[in-house]
Amino acid sequence: MTASALPRQAETRRDRRRLQRLEEEARTIPAKRYGLRRGTVTGLTVLCLLFAIFILIPIAWIVINSTKTQSNIFETSGFSFARPFVFFHNFSLLFQNVDGYGTYTRWLANTALYALLGGVGATALAAFAGYGFARYSFRGSRAMFYLVISALLVPITAITLPLYLTYAKVHLINSIWGMVLPSMVSPVGVYLMKVFIEVSVPRELLDAARIDGAGEVKIFFRLALPLMVPGLMTVLLISVVGVWNNYFLPLIIFSQNQLYPLTVGIGLWAQRAQNSGNAELFPLVVVGGLVTIIPLIALFLILQRYWRSGLLLGSLAS
Amino acid sequence: MSSIAMQPSRQADQLKVPRRSQPQRQQHRHDRRGIWFIVPFLVAFLMFMVAPLGYAIYTSLYTTKIIGGTVFSGAANYSQTLTDGNFWSGVVRVIIFGAIQIPLMLAIAFFFATVFDLGVAKFGRTFRTIFFIPFAVPAVVGAVMWAFLLEPQFGPFTHAANAIGIHNVDFFSSSLMLPSIIVIAIWEWTGYNMVILYTALRSVPRDVVEAAILDHASFWKIILRVKLPMVRPAIVLLVFLNSIGALQLFTEPLILQYFQPQAISVNYTPTLYIYNTAIGAGEYNLAAAAAVVLGAVIVVISVGSLVFRRRKGQLA
Numbered sequence: 001m002t003a004s005a006l007p008r009q010a011e012t013r014r015d016r017r018r019l020q021r022l023e024e025e026a027r028t029i030p031a032k033r034y035g036l037r038r039g040t041v042t043g044l045t046v047l048c049l050l051f052a053i054f055i056l057i058p059i060a061w062i063v064i065n066s067t068k069t070q071s072n073i074f075e076t077s078g079f080s081f082a083r084p085f086v087f088f089h090n091f092s093l094l095f096q097n098v099d100g101y102g103t104y105t106r107w108l109a110n111t112a113l114y115a116l117l118g119g120v121g122a123t124a125l126a127a128f129a130g131y132g133f134a135r136y137s138f139r140g141s142r143a144m145f146y147l148v149i150s151a152l153l154v155p156i157t158a159i160t161l162p163l164y165l166t167y168a169k170v171h172l173i174n175s176i177w178g179m180v181l182p183s184m185v186s187p188v189g190v191y192l193m194k195v196f197i198e199v200s201v202p203r204e205l206l207d208a209a210r211i212d213g214a215g216e217v218k219i220f221f222r223l224a225l226p227l228m229v230p231g232l233m234t235v236l237l238i239s240v241v242g243v244w245n246n247y248f249l250p251l252i253i254f255s256q257n258q259l260y261p262l263t264v265g266i267g268l269w270a271q272r273a274q275n276s277g278n279a280e281l282f283p284l285v286v287v288g289g290l291v292t293i294i295p296l297i298a299l300f301l302i303l304q305r306y307w308r309s310g311l312l313l314g315s316l317a318s
Numbered sequence: 319m320s321s322i323a324m325q326p327s328r329q330a331d332q333l334k335v336p337r338r339s340q341p342q343r344q345q346h347r348h349d350r351r352g353i354w355f356i357v358p359f360l361v362a363f364l365m366f367m368v369a370p371l372g373y374a375i376y377t378s379l380y381t382t383k384i385i386g387g388t389v390f391s392g393a394a395n396y397s398q399t400l401t402d403g404n405f406w407s408g409v410v411r412v413i414i415f416g417a418i419q420i421p422l423m424l425a426i427a428f429f430f431a432t433v434f435d436l437g438v439a440k441f442g443r444t445f446r447t448i449f450f451i452p453f454a455v456p457a458v459v460g461a462v463m464w465a466f467l468l469e470p471q472f473g474p475f476t477h478a479a480n481a482i483g484i485h486n487v488d489f490f491s492s493s494l495m496l497p498s499i500i501v502i503a504i505w506e507w508t509g510y511n512m513v514i515l516y517t518a519l520r521s522v523p524r525d526v527v528e529a530a531i532l533d534h535a536s537f538w539k540i541i542l543r544v545k546l547p548m549v550r551p552a553i554v555l556l557v558f559l560n561s562i563g564a565l566q567l568f569t570e571p572l573i574l575q576y577f578q579p580q581a582i583s584v585n586y587t588p589t590l591y592i593y594n595t596a597i598g599a600g601e602y603n604l605a606a607a608a609a610v611v612l613g614a615v616i617v618v619i620s621v622g623s624l625v626f627r628r629r630k631g632q633l634a
Binding site: 034036040041044045047048049051052054055056057058059061062065073074075077078079125126128129131132133135136137138141144148151152153154155156157158159160161162163164165166181182184185187190210216220241244245247248252262263266267270271274285286289292293296297299300301 | 348349350351352353354355356358359360362363365366367369370371373374377426430433436438439440441442445447448449450451452453454455456457458459460462463464465466467471472473474477505508509531537540559562565566568569572573576577588589592593596597602605606609610612613616617620621
């Protein structure tokens with residue numbers, strides 16, 4: 001991209017956003033036209049506020065209690081700060097192997113690695129497959145697509161347990177690939193990409209490129225892929241969150257704590273904090289939980305404008 | 319098919335005079351190449367989804383004994399699973415869980431989605447973002463936070479219940495455990511469902527609502543008679559997806575079990591049953607049979623609900 005093209009690009013993007021906002025306003029009918037009294041609007045806002053408080057209570061609790069000592073977590077009110085303020089001490093515990101069962105930062109790095117490899121892999125496979133299903137019709141493609149979709153019905157349990165049994169035979173237990181490779185299979189991702197491509201990558205464009213003699217691979221990377229970006233971001237986000245939150249698979253396939261992701265590590269600490277009274281593990285669970293949710297909440301707020309929830313519905317009409 | 323697609327390529331033009339069927343064949347040639355885009359996913363799909371499922375079914379037909387090794391035992395594991403009251407009590411429990419949690423959550427989600435869609439509450443955008451936050455919280459962390467909040471001795475919610483005059487309330491007692499898990503699940507998933515319903519509501523054409531206003535339809539009538547029917551497909555999809563999730567309830571009860579071992583048995587949900595049978599007791603064959611049965615139950619319930627809705631004419 002040349003330097004002169006850059007500001008132009010930004011301008012169109014800003015325009016697009018402004019247009020989006022205008023469109024949204026045009027679709028919203030002013031509240032007073034419904035003949036609502038002012039009291040109703042206030043009442044509805046209060047209901048929203050109450051539910052927002054319900055949502056924020058655990059978040060507030062975890063923020064406040066990450067600053068407390070173990071005894072203060074239990075003995076002081078859950079929603080007020082208490083002396084001594086030990087957040088930085090608690091935070092420093094995340095870099096140590098406190099009870100000999102593992103280090104938080106190690107688990108954080110593992111989770112990030114699994115989420116990155118699994119998420120990018122899932123998105124890439126889903127992009128290829130979605131494109132194949134959406135823009136080519138060959139013998140058996142419909143049947144294959146329905147096979148993929150029906151996998152949504154299969155419980156994770158029915159897949160995870162036999163995965164563990166087969167891993168035992170092919171030495172994938174306690175291997176990061178045992179975690180990453182299954183995470184790359186995302187039937188939902190394929191479905192979403194197919195739906196997205198059907199509405200945003202015009203067939204005519206691809207056919208025009210074919211007439212110009214472009215190869216199928218080149219058409220995909222040069223023409224289709226740039227048009228697929230919003231769909232790719234949504235699938236990437238869903239896949240990354242899926243791996244980040246996955247608990248059952250890593251719980252079963254990892255027996256070495258240096259391979260644990262955060263979910264398994266925090267679950268282990270929560271269990272040990274109850275059963276072994278000596279080590280002060282509760283502050284670790286609390287501050288660890290807090291640091292686990294911050295990157296994902298930040299990711300969502302940053303990527304909000306890429307998030308296409310409409311995609312989840314895209315083909316409901318069809 | 320577009321007119322451009324029907325034109326033969328230049329190359330074909332030079333070689334011979336195109337017959338009528340030529341463009342058709344051209345179309346098929348590039349269509350067949352499409353399979354190579356699907357192959358990478360398909361290989362991973364077969365290896366990490368179809369094969370394990372097949373292996374689960376295979377394993378479930380055998381029994382491993384310390385003396386005698388692994389022998390074919392036919393339907394023995396299935397008859398053991400199907401007659402095990404512990405397994406079915408877990409199945410019944412997750413069905414009750416879903417039957418309460420899903421309608422409650424969808425009602426809340428639909429209510430707020432309409433409020434935001436109609437723009438009848440202030441700060442709608444901010445509230446929407448706040449409601450969505452729990453989606454970014456791993457179930458493990460969510461369950462840990464709620465376990466602390468509901469803890470019977472020191473939990474803030476227990477204190478709050480005492481303060482308003484409800485004494486000796488134990489959120490982890492066997493009678494309140496399921497309602498507690500329902501609250502946690504509602505906290506976790508309402509925002510996500512709300513965002514999907516909100517998006518569906520946005521696509522309802524403005525003219526439809528305008529017409530209803532001109533007909534002097536009341537505000538609530540517009541919501542229930544105009545908006546609700548138009549997002550019914552989205553609601554059906556959400557019922558379907560949430561049912562599949564509810565029947566596999568696992569993480570929340572397992573974490574709560576760490577906090578209160580007495581209240582949650584090893585068979586509390588079917589997935590816990592499978593986990594404890596396999597990892598706890600080492601009975602892999604039996605666990606595999608239970609996993610297959612659970613899969614069948616999920617297929618029957620989720621597909622059954624779709625068929626039922628279709629027959630009632632609610633699904634377009």
